[in-house]
Amino acid sequence: MKNQKLVVANWKRPTIKETENLAKRVREKFDNFDKAEIVVCPNNISFLETVRILSNSPVKVGAQNVYWEEKNPCTGEIPASTLHEANCQYVILGHHERRKVFKENDEIVKAKLMSVLRVRDIVPIICIGETWDELKNDRRDFVLLEQIQNILGDVEVRENLKIVVNYSPIWAIGTGNVIDPAEAEYAAQVIKINLREVFGYKFADKNFRVIYGGSINSQNVEDFVGLENIDGFLVGGASQDPDELYKIAEAISR
Amino acid sequence: MKKEKIIIANWKMKLGLAETVKLTLEMKEKFRGFKKGKIVVCPNFISLLQVKKALHDSEIKMGAQDSFWEARGAYTGEISPELLIEAGCDYVIIGHSERRQYLLLNYEIIHKELRAVLNTNSLIPIVCIGETVQEKKDGQRDRVLFEQLQQALTGIELTENQQIIIAYEPIWAIGTGDVITPEEAAYAHKIIRLTINDMFGMHEANHNFRIVYGGSVNSENAHDFVHQENIDGFLVGGASLKADEFYQIVKIFTK
Numbered sequence: 340m341k342n343q344k345l346v347v348a349n350w351k352r353p354t355i356k357e358t359e360n361l362a363k364r365v366r367e368k369f370d371n372f373d374k375a376e377i378v379v380c381p382n383n384i385s386f387l388e389t390v391r392i393l394s395n396s397p398v399k400v401g402a403q404n405v406y407w408e409e410k411n412p413c414t415g416e417i418p419a420s421t422l423h424e425a426n427c428q429y430v431i432l433g434h435h436e437r438r439k440v441f442k443e444n445d446e447i448v449k450a451k452l453m454s455v456l457r458v459r460d461i462v463p464i465i466c467i468g469e470t471w472d473e474l475k476n477d478r479r480d481f482v483l484l485e486q487i488q489n490i491l492g493d494v495e496v497r498e499n500l501k502i503v504v505n506y507s508p509i510w511a512i513g514t515g516n517v518i519d520p521a522e523a524e525y526a527a528q529v530i531k532i533n534l535r536e537v538f539g540y541k542f543a544d545k546n547f548r549v550i551y552g553g554s555i556n557s558q559n560v561e562d563f564v565g566l567e568n569i570d571g572f573l574v575g576g577a578s579q580d581p582d583e584l585y586k587i588a589e590a591i592s593r
Numbered sequence: 594m595k596k597e598k599i600i601i602a603n604w605k606m607k608l609g610l611a612e613t614v615k616l617t618l619e620m621k622e623k624f625r626g627f628k629k630g631k632i633v634v635c636p637n638f639i640s641l642l643q644v645k646k647a648l649h650d651s652e653i654k655m656g657a658q659d660s661f662w663e664a665r666g667a668y669t670g671e672i673s674p675e676l677l678i679e680a681g682c683d684y685v686i687i688g689h690s691e692r693r694q695y696l697l698l699n700y701e702i703i704h705k706e707l708r709a710v711l712n713t714n715s716l717i718p719i720v721c722i723g724e725t726v727q728e729k730k731d732g733q734r735d736r737v738l739f740e741q742l743q744q745a746l747t748g749i750e751l752t753e754n755q756q757i758i759i760a761y762e763p764i765w766a767i768g769t770g771d772v773i774t775p776e777e778a779a780y781a782h783k784i785i786r787l788t789i790n791d792m793f794g795m796h797e798a799n800h801n802f803r804i805v806y807g808g809s810v811n812s813e814n815a816h817d818f819v820h821q822e823n824i825d826g827f828l829v830g831g832a833s834l835k836a837d838e839f840y841q842i843v844k845i846f847t848k
Contacts, residue, residue: 384679387642421610
């Protein structure tokens with residue numbers, strides 16, 4: 340059985356009011372939509388309101404970040420248990436903006452992953468991808484392998500474990516450089532091969548999804564449809580328009 | 594002119610969502626009609642809107658535990674000062690020692706955060722400074738405080754009524770149960786006061802700045818700090834998680 344396709348909207352930071360309107364419009368747009376799984380990730384202040392607006396709708400709500408510890412507090416951070424209490428169903432880990440600005444490395448992403456898996460019921464979306472230098476020096480495959488091993492190496496396999504790996508080539512984000520869909524497919528395949536190697540064929544295919552994130556919109560989405568190893572998208576800018584988001588979700592679920 | 598005392602509750606990430614609302618309502622009840630000082634509670638981001646609602650018709654103000662340094666732009670997972678204002682915050686903690694320690698926040702970034710907060714012209718920043726145990730042992734405290742203030746505040750221009758709160762948190766006394774002697778705290782606050790005088794001039798330093806102490810304050814030791822000069826309030830961690838305990842601290846300090 341094929342896993343259902345996944346479209347994750349990373350809303351980053353519209354205002355509280357804008358987020359509320361956005362959630363309402365998404366709810367309308369995706370009423371009864373069941374062809375793909377849709378997740379929206381609002382800012383933390385808007386989180387509960389977004390959950391409320393989207394309750395009893397097929398659209399799920401995820402968080403943009405989480406802290407790696409429960410016990411030892413860090414002022415300003417949110418632990419996985421609090422996300423769980425807020426009915427959070429997904430969480431983005433190691434987004435490249437955070438890797439860059441907050442020096443989030445694989446070790447931190449791994450610690451975050453472990454704290455998320457401990458509370459269960461929240462599906463982690465792990466962001467990986469190579470830089471321009473790594474691409475030019477022909478190190479992409481190695482970098483992807485290393486990131487997967489660093490972050491996922493120690494994860495214990497369990498029946499209902501669900502993990503999403505998001506491939507975001509850092510050189511293709513906000514730079515104007517567009518990735519060739521065949522290249523994205525190639526990277527997704529490298530990721531899947533690595534996951535099968537770490538977790539075994541059956542488990543990797545059943546419990547992991549690999550999505551692509553990098554300037555996807557309703558114009559270019561067609562080029563990424565029908566690729567064997569791409570199970571969905573992490574959508575940034577375009578996800579703040581419900582019509583765009585809908586077109587993207589329609590396209591991938593064809 | 595005597596400054597209004599301010600006592601800030603930093604709930605960190607120690608409370609769940611339901612617990613946060615419950616404690617907010619208890620605090621509201623405790624401080625009904627309280628006029629002897631300013632009370633601020635700082636819940637987690639997810640709880641801000643609920644806390645604001647719970648504080649309707651209350652004297653208690655709300656603050657956030659952190660803020661990102663850019664108003665616009667895409668930074669997954671971060672909250673801008675504009676969002677904090679929209680959520681109803683009046684205060685925001687900047688550069689808490691835990692963030693400096695675990696997230697490697699430095700004073701270059703703290704300076705940027707402070708600027709972004711002051712640019713809103715309505716949020717009041719609570720800027721945290723303080724030395725580590727090693728710096729204290731090495732006799733470096735005065736220099737560390739001076740340097741942190743210089744890095745955080747250099748080039749900042751305040752408008753007439755803009756407020757900044759400096760929170761002195763000796764890192765070795767946070768969440769450890771180790772308490773500083775009141776005289777030692779007063780000494781550190783004096784260093785801070787002198788540095789600010791130097792940077793901003795006496796008038797602005799007196800008019801626009803308050804210095805609060807943060808580090809294992811509780812109802813047992815609060816009264817030791819009452820008569821110390823230059824201590825304008827507290828930033829309270831663990832002891833702010835119980836309405837009774839927090840109320841006792843406030844009562845003692847504002848007597």
